[in-house]
Amino acid sequence: MSLTTVATTTKTVNKPNNRKSAASRKTKNRQALSADKKQTVLVTGCAGALAQQVINRLRDKYNIVAVDFREQSYLSEEIPCYKLDFNKRVFEDLFKQYKFDSVIHLGRIQSSEETKIRRYNSNVLGTQKLLDLSHKYGIKHVLILSTYHVYGADAYNPALIDENAPLKAAELTHDLVDSVELENLANIYLWKYPDLNITILRPCNIVGPGIQNSISRLLASSYAPSLLGFSPIMQFIHIDDMADAIMLAHTTNHPGVYNVAPEDWVALQDAIDVSGCRRIPVPSIPPILPRTLATIAGLKMFPSYLINYFKYPVVIDGSLFAETFHYKAKRPLKEIFRFYKEQKN
Amino acid sequence: MKFKSFLKNTFVSHALDKKLEKIEKPVGSLGYDPWGFNKDTNKIVFSLFSSVYEKYFRVQTHGIENVPDSGPVLIIANHSGQLPIDGTLIGYAIANREKAPRQTRAMIERFFPTVPYIGNILNQLGAVLGDPINCAKILDRGEAVIVFPEGIRGSGKLYKDRYKLQRFGSGFVRLAMAHGTPIVPVGVVGCEETIPAIANVKPLARLLGVPYIPLAVPFIFPAKVHLTFGKPIFFDDEELTEEQVTRRVEKVKRAINTLIAKGLDEREAIFE
Numbered sequence: 001m002s003l004t005t006v007a008t009t010t011k012t013v014n015k016p017n018n019r020k021s022a023a024s025r026k027t028k029n030r031q032a033l034s035a036d037k038k039q040t041v042l043v044t045g046c047a048g049a050l051a052q053q054v055i056n057r058l059r060d061k062y063n064i065v066a067v068d069f070r071e072q073s074y075l076s077e078e079i080p081c082y083k084l085d086f087n088k089r090v091f092e093d094l095f096k097q098y099k100f101d102s103v104i105h106l107g108r109i110q111s112s113e114e115t116k117i118r119r120y121n122s123n124v125l126g127t128q129k130l131l132d133l134s135h136k137y138g139i140k141h142v143l144i145l146s147t148y149h150v151y152g153a154d155a156y157n158p159a160l161i162d163e164n165a166p167l168k169a170a171e172l173t174h175d176l177v178d179s180v181e182l183e184n185l186a187n188i189y190l191w192k193y194p195d196l197n198i199t200i201l202r203p204c205n206i207v208g209p210g211i212q213n214s215i216s217r218l219l220a221s222s223y224a225p226s227l228l229g230f231s232p233i234m235q236f237i238h239i240d241d242m243a244d245a246i247m248l249a250h251t252t253n254h255p256g257v258y259n260v261a262p263e264d265w266v267a268l269q270d271a272i273d274v275s276g277c278r279r280i281p282v283p284s285i286p287p288i289l290p291r292t293l294a295t296i297a298g299l300k301m302f303p304s305y306l307i308n309y310f311k312y313p314v315v316i317d318g319s320l321f322a323e324t325f326h327y328k329a330k331r332p333l334k335e336i337f338r339f340y341k342e343q344k345n
Numbered sequence: 346m347k348f349k350s351f352l353k354n355t356f357v358s359h360a361l362d363k364k365l366e367k368i369e370k371p372v373g374s375l376g377y378d379p380w381g382f383n384k385d386t387n388k389i390v391f392s393l394f395s396s397v398y399e400k401y402f403r404v405q406t407h408g409i410e411n412v413p414d415s416g417p418v419l420i421i422a423n424h425s426g427q428l429p430i431d432g433t434l435i436g437y438a439i440a441n442r443e444k445a446p447r448q449t450r451a452m453i454e455r456f457f458p459t460v461p462y463i464g465n466i467l468n469q470l471g472a473v474l475g476d477p478i479n480c481a482k483i484l485d486r487g488e489a490v491i492v493f494p495e496g497i498r499g500s501g502k503l504y505k506d507r508y509k510l511q512r513f514g515s516g517f518v519r520l521a522m523a524h525g526t527p528i529v530p531v532g533v534v535g536c537e538e539t540i541p542a543i544a545n546v547k548p549l550a551r552l553l554g555v556p557y558i559p560l561a562v563p564f565i566f567p568a569k570v571h572l573t574f575g576k577p578i579f580f581d582d583e584e585l586t587e588e589q590v591t592r593r594v595e596k597v598k599r600a601i602n603t604l605i606a607k608g609l610d611e612r613e614a615i616f617e
Contacts (some may be wrong), residue, residue: 229461
């Protein structure tokens with residue numbers, strides 16, 4: 001089954017994004033690919049703000065093919081964009097058609113979205129499919145976006161957790177099992193198929209314009225739930241800085257696992273205040289109480305599975321990434337929080 | 346943040362602000378470091394604590410110049426008094442000394458981060474969860490670390506056991522060896538009498554998930570405190586068995602016992 005056939009026979013799977021027909025697009029893309037010697041990059045998660053920032057940085061130097069399993073996006077005439085499920089067989093047709101040189105895998109369903117089973121299917125099994133296809137089609141570099149959540153929020157966490165620390169998130173909350181499994185899987189492939197040159201990035205809280213994760217929603221809201229008596233140290237990275245970090249990791253091939261975090265820290269309650277939020281106090285003891293309240297409230301900005309992250313610090317050490325890739329975040333915390341404050345005015 | 350600014354403007358004089366600014370302590374753009382130390386909170390508490398240090402506990406220091414002016418150092422002391430008063434007094438003494446004042450980091454018991462408010466406030470004052478990784482990273486940054494190797498065995502002991510050193514953990518010696526760090530022993534006299542406990546209410550402690558609940562008068566007595574700092578002890582970084590490391594631990598323990606004895610000799614009365 002060819003990609004074109006799928007596109008014309010199904011409505012929800014593998015539908016190229018925009019206004020032209022899939023056939024004409026395919027022809028145009030092939031012509032474009034043969035006309036230049038640019039490398040071709042598959043970017044997943046293209047409906048997300050971060051992926052779009054990365055694509056903006058890539059588009060001049062690379063041919064880009066974008067996919068997302070959540071929603072259909074339109075990026076530009078030159079960038080084919082597909083909505084498809086990685087676990088469907090038609091996903092392989094993209095590899096056959098475009099002959100990717102590298103993959104930037106940013107498409108991960110966050111724990112506040114979808115059911116556990118759907119997340120597991122997409123994040124873990126979908127990634128496995130992506131890695132298997134990358135191996136089969138000789139991809140030279142795979143970059144995978146993970147999260148600092150995999151370390152787990154535990155009262156006994158030391159600060160400046162490095163990449164060798166155990167991933168405790170799964171034992172602390174079942175909602176993060178898929179994040180840890182995704183990492184374990186990527187690590188297995190990292191050793192099993194060194195030719196894939198897998199780079200795994202574990203960033204701290206990514207925030208800024210367009211970011212829709214829990215912490216960004218919290219800072220953007222006028223009223224922010226805040227656990228009484230707890231204000232863990234947190235790290236924030238601006239979406240633009242994170243996109244820069246991904247670009248560096250993509251263009252400079254140093255496979256491995258890297259934390260990504262700026263050399264700056266702030267207590268959560270100060271971050272809430274500076275972002276212009278009004279705190280809504282939430283009782284913190286006994287521990288079951290805030291968890292129950294969060295479950296009842298059902299707020300995406302304050303999900304029950306993240307309660308421990310609002311309580312205990314998970315401070316990561318980003319020095320290995322900074323040294324390996326000569327990276328330094330440019331946007332200071334004040335600028336990040338100013339954006340959220342200005343949104344409220 | 347506004348409340349903190351109000352407290353700072355109210356309690357921290359310009360002179361004190363300037364004095365504390367001179368103490369080298371790298372923090373991020375909003376005044377925090379990775380362990381939660383906060384410049385402004387530290388200044389406010391330092392200002393409020395000066396009367397407690399000077400007038401309430403009337404702290405007397407001896408040999409404080411033994412703490413090096415810079416570079417990593419482990420300050421090892423006996424632990425007592427149910428609350429972390431001893432660590433706070435040692436930290437204040439070193440930050441307030443005339444020559445080369447330093448900001449110290451006290452390693453605290455592992456249950457503190459689980460206690461609302463207290464854990465955060467201690468972190469903002471420079472206290473750090475007592476974990477070897479934390480200690481190693483802080484030493485790597487050239488900071489001064491206060492460690493109580495007795496842990497809760499020392500702080501939670503009863504009045505009848507005062508000034509009897511409890512078992513020391515050996516982690517601090519291993520860290521000192523691995524990081525080429527001098528150990529400055531400190532004998533603390535006076536904190537044992539601040540909250541004299543006659544029993545530990547273990548069932549209640551278990552129920553509340555804390556290491557001990559002392560049966561004591563709910564009052565902090567104004568015992569005069571003597572802090573006696575000994576000469577730095579250096580250990581070579583060698584491949585040693587646990588038994589050999591324990592012998593080094595015992596050496597530090599003996600030094601602290603000597604300093605405690607010195608402090609007790611100098612003390613004329615508990616509340617002199």
